[in-house]
Amino acid sequence: MLWKITIHLISMLFLMAGCLISGIYAVLKLYSGQAEIIEWEILELNSTSIVFTLIFDWVSLLFICFVFLISSSVLYYSGEYMKEDKSFNRFMYLVLMFVFSMGAMVLSPNLISILLGWDGLGLVSYVLVIYYQNEKSANAGMLTVLSNRVGDVAILLSIGFMIKLGSWNFLFYAYSMSDKEWLGFKFLIILAAMTKSAQIPFSAWLPAAMAAPTPVSALVHSSTLVTAGVYLMIRFSPILESFYTQSWLLIISCLTMFMAGLGANFEYDLKKIIALSTLSQLGVMLSILALGFFDLAFFHLLSHALFKALLFMCAGVFIHGVGDHQDIRYMGCLVKFMPLSVIYMSVCNFALCGFPFLAGFYSKDMILEVAFMSWVNFIALSMYVLAVGLTVSYTMRLIFYSLSGGFNLGLLANMKDSNNLMTISMSLLGTGAIIGGAALSWLLFPEPYMICLSALMKSLVMMVSIIGGVIGYVCNLFSMNHSSLGLSKYFMVVFMGSMWFMPFLSTMKNSYVMMNMGGLMEKIGDKGWLEKFGPQGLYLKLSQLFMILNSFQINKIKVFMKVFILGVLVVMFMGI
Structure with missing residues (x-):
C-alpha cells in the first residue's frame, strides 16, 4: 500500500512543480512577446535537415501548465479511485506516458517531431481504452485507434507536402501558404484535426472511448487527446485565412456541436452525456477558429479543461457510490447524501452552460457575441443558438435525474463525501472552475473586445438558455422520454439519440467492405506485384549482381580467362 500511495503522490508533486514553473514562464513570455526555440539536428540529407524542435512561447507554456495541473489532480484522484485495481502501477505509468506524449506534441512546432506526441497519444489512448479487458472495450479501442489513424495518415501526407520547402517548421511558412499551391495541404491538416477532435464524420469514437477508466476520461476529454486537434489548428491558424478552408471547417464544427447537443438529450449513460458535451464544446472551439479568432478558441480550450475534468471526477464519485452503475436512471436525490460532490457537479454544469462569473461564462459568452x-x-447562426439551448437542456436533464429527482438508488449504494484523496483533488479543480475564467480573461485580454450588438441579439443567448433549461427540466419531470410520443416517433428518437447513426455507420457494413478491400490490396499489392518489383525483386537483382562482383574479387583464373577471351572476340569482331 505504501508503494501505491507513493507513486501517485510523487507524480502529483512533480507535475504540480512543472505546472508552477511553466505558468510563471508563460506569463513572462506573454508580456515580453518573446519565444525560445531549441533545435536538435538528427539527420541531414543533401539540403534537407530532419530536426527535433521545441518551442517555448506563451501558447505552449500556458497550455502545458494546464495539462500538468489537470494531470496532477487526476493522478492524485486515481490513488483512491483505482486503489483496488491489481494493475495499479501499470495504470499510473500509462497515464504518465499519456501526459508525456501530450507535452511532446504541445512543445513541438515541427511537423516531423510532432508525430512523436501525435502517435504517442493514439497508441496510449488505445491501451487505456482497452484497460478493462472485455469485448465492449476491445471494440471501442479498435474504433478509437482506427479513427485516429486517419489523422495520422493525414499528418504523414502533410510531411510529404512540406518536403519541397526544405524544412518542417510550419510556424515559419504558415503565413505564406497560398490556396492555389497549398490547398491540399490545408485540407489534410484540417482532416487530422477533425479526427483527433472527433468532428463529423469521425465522432463515433469519442463516446466509445468512455470504456476507459473514469480518471482517463477526465484527462482525455479535458486537456489531452481530444484537444490535440484544436491545438494543432491553433498553431496552424494562419492557413485558415482563406474562404474554402474557413467555410468547410465552419460547416463541420457547427454540425458537430448541434449533433452532440441533440444526442446528449436522449442519452442515459452519465459518462456518455459528459462526452457528448465535450464534443459540443470542441465544435464551438473549431467554429470560432474557422472565423479567425484563435485567441478566443485557446481561451475556451483552457477554461473548458478546468470544469470538464472536474465534471468527470464527480461522475466517477457518483458511479462508485451507486454500485458502479452509469445509468442516470439508477441515480437520484444525491444532494442528500453527497452535498460536497453535488456542489462541485453543479458548479461544473453551470460553468458549462455559461452561468455568469464562472469559468465557462467569460469564454463562451465572448465566443457567441x-x-x-x-x-x-x-444556418450557422441558428446552429449556434440551438447548441446553446440544447446545452442547458441536457444539463438540466442531468441535474433532474442524478442530483435532484426521486430516490432510485439500490439497497447496496454507499453514498458519502468522506474520501480525502478525491475531495482534495476535486477541490483544486473546483477553485479553478470558479475563478479560472476570470483570471484567464484578465491575463489574455487586458484590452476588452469591442462588441456591437442589437438588444435582441444581446439578449438572445439568455433567452435561449432559459427556454432550454425549462424544456430540459419540465419535459423530464413529466417523463416525456417515456411517453407514447417517444414510441410513436421511434425512428426519429433513435436517429437523434444515436449521433445520426454514426456509430452504426462507423462499425458495420462499411468497415467490412474497407477491410475486404484492404485484404485485396495487400494480396495484390504488398504481397504481389509490389514484392516482385519492390523490395524482394530489388533484393534478388542485387544478390545476383553481388555474386558477379564477388566472383571478380576472389581472383579466379577462370573468370579472368573468360573475360580475356570475351575481350579478344569483341576486338576481332570490331576489326572485321
Whole structure:
C-alpha cells in the first residue's frame, strides 16, 4: 500500500512543480512577446535537415501548465479511485506516458517531431481504452485507434507536402501558404484535426472511448487527446485565412456541436452525456477558429479543461457510490447524501452552460457575441443558438435525474463525501472552475473586445438558455422520454439519440467492405506485384549482381580467362 500511495503522490508533486514553473514562464513570455526555440539536428540529407524542435512561447507554456495541473489532480484522484485495481502501477505509468506524449506534441512546432506526441497519444489512448479487458472495450479501442489513424495518415501526407520547402517548421511558412499551391495541404491538416477532435464524420469514437477508466476520461476529454486537434489548428491558424478552408471547417464544427447537443438529450449513460458535451464544446472551439479568432478558441480550450475534468471526477464519485452503475436512471436525490460532490457537479454544469462569473461564462459568452458579429450565415447562426439551448437542456436533464429527482438508488449504494484523496483533488479543480475564467480573461485580454450588438441579439443567448433549461427540466419531470410520443416517433428518437447513426455507420457494413478491400490490396499489392518489383525483386537483382562482383574479387583464373577471351572476340569482331 505504501508503494501505491507513493507513486501517485510523487507524480502529483512533480507535475504540480512543472505546472508552477511553466505558468510563471508563460506569463513572462506573454508580456515580453518573446519565444525560445531549441533545435536538435538528427539527420541531414543533401539540403534537407530532419530536426527535433521545441518551442517555448506563451501558447505552449500556458497550455502545458494546464495539462500538468489537470494531470496532477487526476493522478492524485486515481490513488483512491483505482486503489483496488491489481494493475495499479501499470495504470499510473500509462497515464504518465499519456501526459508525456501530450507535452511532446504541445512543445513541438515541427511537423516531423510532432508525430512523436501525435502517435504517442493514439497508441496510449488505445491501451487505456482497452484497460478493462472485455469485448465492449476491445471494440471501442479498435474504433478509437482506427479513427485516429486517419489523422495520422493525414499528418504523414502533410510531411510529404512540406518536403519541397526544405524544412518542417510550419510556424515559419504558415503565413505564406497560398490556396492555389497549398490547398491540399490545408485540407489534410484540417482532416487530422477533425479526427483527433472527433468532428463529423469521425465522432463515433469519442463516446466509445468512455470504456476507459473514469480518471482517463477526465484527462482525455479535458486537456489531452481530444484537444490535440484544436491545438494543432491553433498553431496552424494562419492557413485558415482563406474562404474554402474557413467555410468547410465552419460547416463541420457547427454540425458537430448541434449533433452532440441533440444526442446528449436522449442519452442515459452519465459518462456518455459528459462526452457528448465535450464534443459540443470542441465544435464551438473549431467554429470560432474557422472565423479567425484563435485567441478566443485557446481561451475556451483552457477554461473548458478546468470544469470538464472536474465534471468527470464527480461522475466517477457518483458511479462508485451507486454500485458502479452509469445509468442516470439508477441515480437520484444525491444532494442528500453527497452535498460536497453535488456542489462541485453543479458548479461544473453551470460553468458549462455559461452561468455568469464562472469559468465557462467569460469564454463562451465572448465566443457567441463575436460569432453573432461575424459573417456567419443564417444556418450557422441558428446552429449556434440551438447548441446553446440544447446545452442547458441536457444539463438540466442531468441535474433532474442524478442530483435532484426521486430516490432510485439500490439497497447496496454507499453514498458519502468522506474520501480525502478525491475531495482534495476535486477541490483544486473546483477553485479553478470558479475563478479560472476570470483570471484567464484578465491575463489574455487586458484590452476588452469591442462588441456591437442589437438588444435582441444581446439578449438572445439568455433567452435561449432559459427556454432550454425549462424544456430540459419540465419535459423530464413529466417523463416525456417515456411517453407514447417517444414510441410513436421511434425512428426519429433513435436517429437523434444515436449521433445520426454514426456509430452504426462507423462499425458495420462499411468497415467490412474497407477491410475486404484492404485484404485485396495487400494480396495484390504488398504481397504481389509490389514484392516482385519492390523490395524482394530489388533484393534478388542485387544478390545476383553481388555474386558477379564477388566472383571478380576472389581472383579466379577462370573468370579472368573468360573475360580475356570475351575481350579478344569483341576486338576481332570490331576489326572485321
